[in-house]
Amino acid sequence: MVADISAAPRAAEPDPRSLTGGRPRRRPAAWVAMYHSVSNCLDDPHDITVTPGRLERQLAWLAHRGLRGVSVRELLAARARGQEAGLVGLTFDDGYTDFVTTALPVLHRWRCTATVFVLPGRLGGENAWESSGPRKPLLDADGIRGAEAAGMEIASHGLTHVDLTEADDRVLHSEVTESRRLLAGVTGGAVEGFCYPYGLLDERAVDAVRHAGYRYACAITPGPAGSGDFALPRIHLGQADHALRLELKRRLARVRGRALEAV
Template sequence: MTRAAAAVRPLVLMYHGVGTRTARRDPFCLFVPPDTLHRQLRGLLDRGWTPLTLGRYLRGDFPARSVLVTFDDGYRALLDEGVPVLRGLGFPATAFVLGGMFGATSTWMADMPDEPLLDADGVRALADAGLDVECHGWDHTDLVNADAATLTRQLGRAAAVLADITGRRARAFAYPYGAHDADARRAVAEAGFSLAFSVHDGAGRYAVPRVDINATETDATFRLKTWRGYPTARRMSGAVPSLRPALHALIGHAHRP
């Protein structure tokens, strides 16, 4: 990415699953209904945002009002319900999948351990559908304070398995839970990734922050989260713990069955 491009860093959105889930089945609000995803992405296009592939993001070849859409974890529902939305809009996206959990379920979350993940054929299908398929680690292990063997498995081994499936080396990494420390960032760079994404806590090229989009978003909160000043406002609100819940109560939440 060029220095000029870095000065106008694109908006990076972080989704997880696509589909309609009850609050009981999805207590972490990870799944956005397909019609909501369509409305959100259609709205970005209508407001003049340029959607980016990962390659274009890395080249720094984008106008100031640009957005990279990412999906974490590699849920099977992304292929079944998300890809049709993306294809219908011609909207590129990047998916971060777990190299050691193809065909498994979301067992790292005790409150929702049974959500199906893509198998190897599903990961290939994502790539064939035009998504950039990148690395999210081996099994969703937190990399903060990880030892060398863990980092090797979560980065090098996961990337190698993913390359066998997609036919190309992963260029980007997304930290499980968005969590990272200096050793994890160094290991990501040494493993050959071009950049890595966190969530709210940024630290240069190997911890690029993203804005999380979840099942509770209304049209108003989505517009708020795509405002350029939102990350700064969110950090500032951390100093006043009651402020963020109060704002959400004022703006509202999407109804969930």
């Protein structure tokens, strides 16, 4: 015979505020990692390249701590449900072809997704905005569609990689609005994300991105007050980031304003 406990009094549940000095306990802060190129190129004056082996070890580090890399779109959707625990946003700026040839197989091995910020004004071109360092090829339209078909989020990095804080109104509109339109033509779907070139932004750039219809935008450091999801901070991960450095960056994410607070 099974006892009927439906009418039994419930034990009092502890008030979470009693464990935090009267304040509601905050959920663990999610964070977003920023990558660029993944290759074995040793000529890297701007610290934008990680080798495939280093990326493999970094993703393994996440997995061994119960974390999984996802696109920013997935991370924000999970955060809206209060389910972002265990997720880390992964982003790859500039849209280098080595994302498809080199990074993608590593991501698949660790069951990760990512957001790739591409430049529809430089399809099939190269990183000509860099004043030094090697020239690296950029994804063309087929490469972008291939990355999306592999489960990655495709988002805009502007048209040509210019500093939006120094752009006039015409250039700003083109870099933000026209890039979204062109990229939607490549992917055949809505483009939700934007990334400020060089991580540089101001209120004018934030307003332009918001009014262009994007859902969010990534920066590096937090943007002007009130930017919210239109200036999401990120943590740069490079070749030198081994386990100890990764742990330090993770712990300092909230302290240095590089974490996404719960909503």
